[in-house]
Amino acid sequence: MTWISKSTSALGLLLFTHACYSAHEHSALQAHRAASLSSLTTSHGGVGVISSLPLDIAIETIVATFVITFGLVLGTAKLRPIQWRVWAGQIEREGEEGFKNSSGEVDRDYVGNPFKLLESRPGFVDIRRQRQEFAEWVKGQ
Amino acid sequence: MPTEREFQVAPIVPESVMHNTKALSNLQSLTASIFGVAAGILGLESYNGFLFYFVFTLLTTVLFYAFRVAPTSLKSGLGMFDTSRYYRTQYEFWTGGIFGGLAGYILTWTLFYGLIRA
Numbered sequence: 001m002t003w004i005s006k007s008t009s010a011l012g013l014l015l016f017t018h019a020c021y022s023a024h025e026h027s028a029l030q031a032h033r034a035a036s037l038s039s040l041t042t043s044h045g046g047v048g049v050i051s052s053l054p055l056d057i058a059i060e061t062i063v064a065t066f067v068i069t070f071g072l073v074l075g076t077a078k079l080r081p082i083q084w085r086v087w088a089g090q091i092e093r094e095g096e097e098g099f100k101n102s103s104g105e106v107d108r109d110y111v112g113n114p115f116k117l118l119e120s121r122p123g124f125v126d127i128r129r130q131r132q133e134f135a136e137w138v139k140g141q
Numbered sequence: 142m143p144t145e146r147e148f149q150v151a152p153i154v155p156e157s158v159m160h161n162t163k164a165l166s167n168l169q170s171l172t173a174s175i176f177g178v179a180a181g182i183l184g185l186e187s188y189n190g191f192l193f194y195f196v197f198t199l200l201t202t203v204l205f206y207a208f209r210v211a212p213t214s215l216k217s218g219l220g221m222f223d224t225s226r227y228y229r230t231q232y233e234f235w236t237g238g239i240f241g242g243l244a245g246y247i248l249t250w251t252l253f254y255g256l257i258r259a
């Protein structure tokens with residue numbers, strides 16, 4: 001992951017944790033208040049009356065979700081073309097550059113040029129010259 | 142659906158298909174749990190919760206399209222919302238991951254609902 005995706009996700013998680021804690025505190029406070037009220041008045045009102053979440057917590061949650069999603073999307077791996085000709089063309093043009101993951105290393109399953117087999121061919125061996133060289137070496141011994 | 146003949150004319154790289162599908166499904170299962178926590182915090186119940194999940198998953202897919210698919214696929218001359226450069230079918234891209242993350246979503250949704258409203 002790049003630093004921008006990491007920092008965005010971290011910011012989102014921070015907001016998210018804060019929203020979660022706030023919501024928990026809110027519900028705990030509501031429950032406590034309802035309990036103390038019912039003990040004061042001894043009325044049979046519902047104890048578990050929880051008013052709906054305050055608007056700011058709801059907004060914070062939604063915003064945090066957006067920010068985290070944004071950060072995660074930025075952190076995903078680069079896609080590769082599925083059509084053979086497009087894919088091979090990209091390798092020919094960009095080489096390893098197009099197949100780096102977000103931390104700048106070449107992906108492990110990068111196979112390299114698919115036409116490598118066609119592009120390099122060992123030359124013919126000059127057997128006569130090698131034989132002559134060997135003969136000279138034997139003579140020199 | 143492409144025929145056998147078309148696959149012969151324009152072959153497909155299976156490794157790339159797997160790589161792309163994995164990238165999308167990883168993202169969707171991760172975000173599904175996050176959405177579950179959000180739904181738990183918001184205290185959503187019944188249909189609202191599922192609606193929340195579907196809306197946000199679709200939004201994630203659109204974001205993924207905008208940041209990962211669109212820049213190169215528009216440049217290569219494909220139309221808007223055409224994912225054929227990276228995915229075999231449109232259906233696979235837009236709806237493929239919806240039900241994969243649903244289990245994780247319900248798990249964290251119920252967990253956080255219970256934690257916060259205990």
